[in-house]
Amino acid sequence: MSEIVAKSAYDVVIIGAGIAGMTAAALLSRSGLSVCVVEKEPHAGGYLAGFRRKNFRFDSAIHWLNQCGEKGIVTRVFQFIGEDRPKPKPLDRIYRNKAEHLDYVLTSNPEDLKAQLIKDFPHEKAGIEKFFGAAKKIARTWDLYAENFRAAETMSVLDKVSNGMKKLNFIRPLIRYIWYHGEEGVTKGLNLFFKDPELHRYWASEHDLLSCLFPIAWAYIGDYQLPPQGGSQVFIEWLTHVTEFYRNDIVYGATVQSILLEDNVCKGVVFERKGKVHTVKSKQVIAACDVEMLYERLLPTDLIPQSLKDNLKSAELYSSAVAISLALDCPTEDLGFTEELIMIQAEGISRAEHDSGDPYKTAISIIPPSLRDKSLAPEGKGTLTVYSSAYIDYKNYWGCEVDATGNYVRTDAYYKIKEEFANIILDRIEERLKVDLRSHIMFMDVASPITHWRYSYNRGGSIMGARPGRANMEAKIAHYQTPVKNLILGGHWADLGGGVPIAVKSAANAALIVLKTQKTEAFKAFAQYADGKIDHKKAHETGAFEAYDNSWVQRKTPAEEQKEKRNKKD
Template sequence: MGKPFKSGYDVIIIGSGVGGLTAGALLSKAGLSVCILEKEPHVGGYLAGFRRKDFRFDTAIHWLNQCGPEGVAGKIFSILGKDHPVAIPQKRIRRYIGNHHDYLLTNNPEELKAAWIKEFPHEKKGIDRFFKAAKKIGAAFNEYSTVFRTEESMGFWERIKNKLPLIRFGSAFIPHLGYSGEEGITKGLNRYFKEKKLHDIFAADGDVIGCMVPIGWAYYGDFQSPPRGGGQVIPEWLSYLVRYYHNDVFTNCQVEKVLVEGNEATGVVFKQRGEEIQLKANHVIAACDVETLYNKMLPASVLSNKLRKQLEEADIYSSSLTISIALDCSPGQLGFSEELIHISSDSATIEEHSGGDPLKSEIVVLTPSLRDQSLAPEGCGTLTVFMPAYMSFKDGWYTTKDEHGNYVRNEDYRRLKNEIAEVLIDRLSKIIAPDLPSHILFYDVATPVTHWRYTGNKQGTMMGAKPGKENMKNKVARYRTPISNLLIGGQWAELGGGVPIAVKAGTNAALLVLQKENKKAFRLLADYMDAKITAEVFESSGVFHAYDNSWKPKPTPAERKKS
């Protein structure tokens, strides 16, 4: 018999991704009673990770950013607990490999700039301007933590004052907006250099801003590797905090309905191991897929047809085919290093780089065990290979659908994903590591169907809705819903994705709850988010409950075996 549910809660949170867990931890620290309901057996969403034999794999981590002391995630984690998992700064960041190039971006981008100027001296002025523009974008992101409070929590004059820092942040991006797609990116890069070999470096990028962002982040040291133990230690720590304050995190709980009385959310109905359970709450935070919320958990009349269509047609990030590989040696012995490798082809279009054909697709390679040896047994290693992918490929990856619209996997599905994995491994062995196939102990393949199954995210998208003119115009991302006391609190509340966006969303959802439930806590957290007070002032106020920093990360499977 597990821990019993309470009769009611101040806040119920649907989903235990980083957004839901951040909201839960902050609200717990503020003294509210919280219950987090997760449909899967483990917390974490895209950071849940998994174990195969004595290897630990992250599900979706390419890199982290905004996790340093001054980043969005770093600032929030620091007020939650001094024992938070610490992301590791990267030195070797990104390797660009193509038919005729192989370049390395480090935490000193001037080295890459010098290499390009040496090879293409006739493009020196344009290369200088390109790196200067990228650095400006990096500077904007470096100040991102000063503009991460949502305007939905602000009064009229606060919103007016907030416009200036938002304008400063956006000014770095405005000159590059609109330069996307095959023709747009060529036109945008031509503003800096016309040399085709330089254009080919970004053959897989969809817009000019995407070409510049990695360089901009590198200028400000904003590339981090996951903490020791992998990305999953972040949700493990956050869920520990929620329970430390005597609140609840329950898994295997599939929420089916948000209870609404009048126009106010009053709780949820969910199933746990076949049993239907109803819980009451003063507030509900949906840190889950937003279309699932509106289409399955709420009455159809809640959302207008116009808003429903805008959500359906929102421009979202791709999903991926992900190969998690266990090696009988270190990846370093095969020619890999700690940096993220992007392999593209100058003969493939942007669309082909993400179209699902493994012979033409971009390949992204990561070596987690080189960054963190605790992820693999002694003498072994891990390799993660990504290929952009969409649910529409091969009619849903040859799956069928049941009467509830769920994807049903079959032998054709399994054969397809393994055939693609073999092609990608073969390409990788020819380009970087000829001996790779002979050192593979086993591998696990995830598709967009897999990502959809474990996260519930529309089409298995990795990061929700993209920043862009149409999504902004249609206000696709928002915290408040047409139902009072029902908030969006996961990545769908914001445009963009990744850990910092999830932390931002969870923090703002918690802030909006506190605005109604605890004015002192609201004001203190708002002032901290606005950089009006320091973490020390926040902690010494006594408004939020103290924490004894008692979390200890669990040993990885490899560490347990070694001991």
């Protein structure tokens, strides 16, 4: 960790030490560029940081991982950085839909789910076969996605033609289904296959037809993974190690005040740390942070077109959430849980109400991190993480006061409302699963949309960014090149979608844009690798990248440290 910046100028400054910022930092470090990462929190990680309480480690961000298998985007980018990368394991039991009258589990063999649905709905056999067949067709082209992650800003005209053909092959199985979204749209889309409303209930909380098909498609190709042992934060530990291996700087507790401009060209950043203001110059800046904050707070008001700012304000974002982290006095499996995510849905409500933020109606996801990874909890103990959609304006902004600068000031009412919300969610879990959960809770932590906003500044506390979809595409919400020269977007705001794969994909593209300007040979080699034309070893043999000794050693979790100390005493 750098207390202050070691230099007054770098090749690149990166705002934000989340998974996107740190991936870009590691890639550019390996490319031989000088990098400074500026992070307002006292640690790296963003949504993957997790937290520690009483020898429990809470991996608070991950439902499951995609694109971390052998051919996935995350694996391909991380493999390029180093062979010592954390390695996720396959997830077998993926998703359990526990509705009032439905109870089905999607596993790594989706044929089992298909057989169960046919058994329960024999009159819809043909449609169920057709539906799973459509998912399988999507699965067959999914490898093309990992070889088609370069952004248009990184391509020549010839590249755009070549990659356009790949993209066409990838989206061809999707085209028929892409238009079915919303309450009526999903119903019409499912009616293409089967019309029984009881069968439709399995997908009662999905907002578009592709969201119904994709999970099964991913299951067919084994594209579900568990976080690596130690939790998703070990990705951050590793990327931090790589960045610091090349003697580059990560400055924590540093709040960016403004983008440094000369003749409206980005020349670095100005940040405050411990009451002191620092100016750091750079050839380019990657903003792996909230885009609205960047445009509204860090740049002069007249530098960004108002139409772009208006589009961002009206963009369709992923909701925020209430995340409840539970420490249990027994192993999670003792309460009947297995490794899959459990989804609890209310009956007889609209699709929108499943995502409404009403604690009595919103869909609930339950994940058993310590069952999946025993290193996360002390021996004989367990953890559960519970998510439900929530919005920042719930009960007058969760009882917060809003100050003159737009910040949310937490009050006694805030903590009371959080507790009330969490208790409603826990009541629903106990009722639906017939489990005595509360008597086993040692302590719990509740994060609200206010919490997520404080850590990210994302509008409304959105936990991922802008949703894929026609409206956001037409409004050109996703973009890498900003209206300010040498200022590049990274992270979830550079591309549509959410989760680790989009963050890593965006980081790789932001790094490519930098390399295209600053280190041509490295750009050419990494672009060829991204397009699947050469492997990572061939790319490194070009001499365009610095050597790396694969020296990362994973730190023990708090529970592992506790066990080691106890063994030494014995």
